[in-house]
Amino acid sequence: MSNQQNRAFTVAVVGATGAVGETMLSILAERKFPVGGIVPLASERSAGSEIEFDGKKITVRDLATFDPKGVDIALFSAGGGISKEYAPKFAAAGAVVIDNSSAFRYDDDVPLVVSEVNPEAAKNRPRGIIANPNCSTMQLMVALAPLHRAAGIERINVATYQSVSGGGRSALEELGRQTAAILNFQDPDPRRFPMQIAFNLIPHIDDFLDNGFTKEEMKLVWETRKILSDDSIQVNPTAVRVPVFYGHSEAVNIETKTKLTPEAAREILGKAAGVVVVDERKAAGYPTPVTHASGTDPVYVGRIRDDLSHPRGLNLWIVADNIRKGAALNAVQLAELVAAGG
Numbered sequence: 438m439s440n441q442q443n444r445a446f447t448v449a450v451v452g453a454t455g456a457v458g459e460t461m462l463s464i465l466a467e468r469k470f471p472v473g474g475i476v477p478l479a480s481e482r483s484a485g486s487e488i489e490f491d492g493k494k495i496t497v498r499d500l501a502t503f504d505p506k507g508v509d510i511a512l513f514s515a516g517g518g519i520s521k522e523y524a525p526k527f528a529a530a531g532a533v534v535i536d537n538s539s540a541f542r543y544d545d546d547v548p549l550v551v552s553e554v555n556p557e558a559a560k561n562r563p564r565g566i567i568a569n570p571n572c573s574t575m576q577l578m579v580a581l582a583p584l585h586r587a588a589g590i591e592r593i594n595v596a597t598y599q600s601v602s603g604g605g606r607s608a609l610e611e612l613g614r615q616t617a618a619i620l621n622f623q624d625p626d627p628r629r630f631p632m633q634i635a636f637n638l639i640p641h642i643d644d645f646l647d648n649g650f651t652k653e654e655m656k657l658v659w660e661t662r663k664i665l666s667d668d669s670i671q672v673n674p675t676a677v678r679v680p681v682f683y684g685h686s687e688a689v690n691i692e693t694k695t696k697l698t699p700e701a702a703r704e705i706l707g708k709a710a711g712v713v714v715v716d717e718r719k720a721a722g723y724p725t726p727v728t729h730a731s732g733t734d735p736v737y738v739g740r741i742r743d744d745l746s747h748p749r750g751l752n753l754w755i756v757a758d759n760i761r762k763g764a765a766l767n768a769v770q771l772a773e774l775v776a777a778g779g
């Protein structure tokens with residue numbers, strides 16, 4: 438076995454010009470990941486442009502013509518189609534792929550890993566691919582896994598309030614453009630979302646499926662069961678896009694096997710990795726995407742209270758930066774596990 442301690446890794450970021458990709462680059466630098474070489478990749482459109490990594494300018498290269506030989510770790514965030522086509526090529530060339538798309542998340546031979554919850558699963562990656570969970574599942578798992586270990590979650594009811602950054606750069610631009618248009622008495626002209634998103638909200642993210650749920654909602658069902666290794670957990674999701682730039686929020690109700698009081702939940706979450714409890718029963722005593730989550734790493738939990746309608750029910754409000762913990766930060770944390778020999 439090679440000693441990984443002093444090694445430096447050649448890291449490729451696929452989708453380096455995107456909302457998640459650029460945050461992956463800044464988090465790699467911020468956390469002083471042992472980078473030997475960095476390769477930003479995107480489409481032909483942005484090939485030749487420059488991005489900044491750790492204070493240095495680096496030229497973006499075209500994924501389609503790039504030879505992955507020599508890449509140790511590849512962070513993919515350019516959409517499912519790109520991952521399906523290129524991730525196996527990078528893995529075949531010897532890279533460990535950490536994929537932020539939904540292309541491989543539900544494959545039995547691809548681990549789906551939240552670094553604080555099931556890091557050991559990352560070691561078993563027969564295809565050389567580790568999947569990064571969807572943003573809304575990610576923050577839910579960081580907060581709920583410790584409660585599941587303590588009291589056994591049987592059922593999760595969750596309504597999400599998801600910021601537009603989850604839809605990438607074009608979605609961020611659409612909210613900005615529509616907001617300005619409406620304030621100037623102009624037509625919002627929806628392009629990226631099916632309806633006006635500024636000053637509105639849309640109960641539809643990703644495609645509709647035959648069961649009436651959207652794919653974004655079913656990701657919460659499928660991914661929760663896989664990450665917690667428990668197919669008996671019932672999940673009832675509603676996913677909503679809201680006119681917030683950064684930070685997803687979730688109104689969550691859980692039913693546990695044994696009664697979990699708000700006090701016990703607060704104590705467990707107070708010690709949980711990656712969680713910050715913000716739960717004072719007064720104005721501003723709770724986390725919001727703008728005041729707490731945006732631009733920061735933790736998953737914030739507040740509004741912890743009993744469920745008046747169920748003896749073993751508990752309510753929580755869970756907020757996190759969807760681009761950081763929900764995507765780029767967890768991907769880099771997985772890269773750290775790989776670099777540490779995991």
Ligand code: A2P
Binds near residue numbers: 455484
């Ligand atoms: P590009 O800037 O060349 O379009 P976002 O989710 O913020 O929209 O970002 C998507 C990322 O995926 C961008 O970096 C984008 O690069 C990249 N991307 C999109 N299509 C391709 C493609 N065909 N090949 C490589 N990268 C792609």
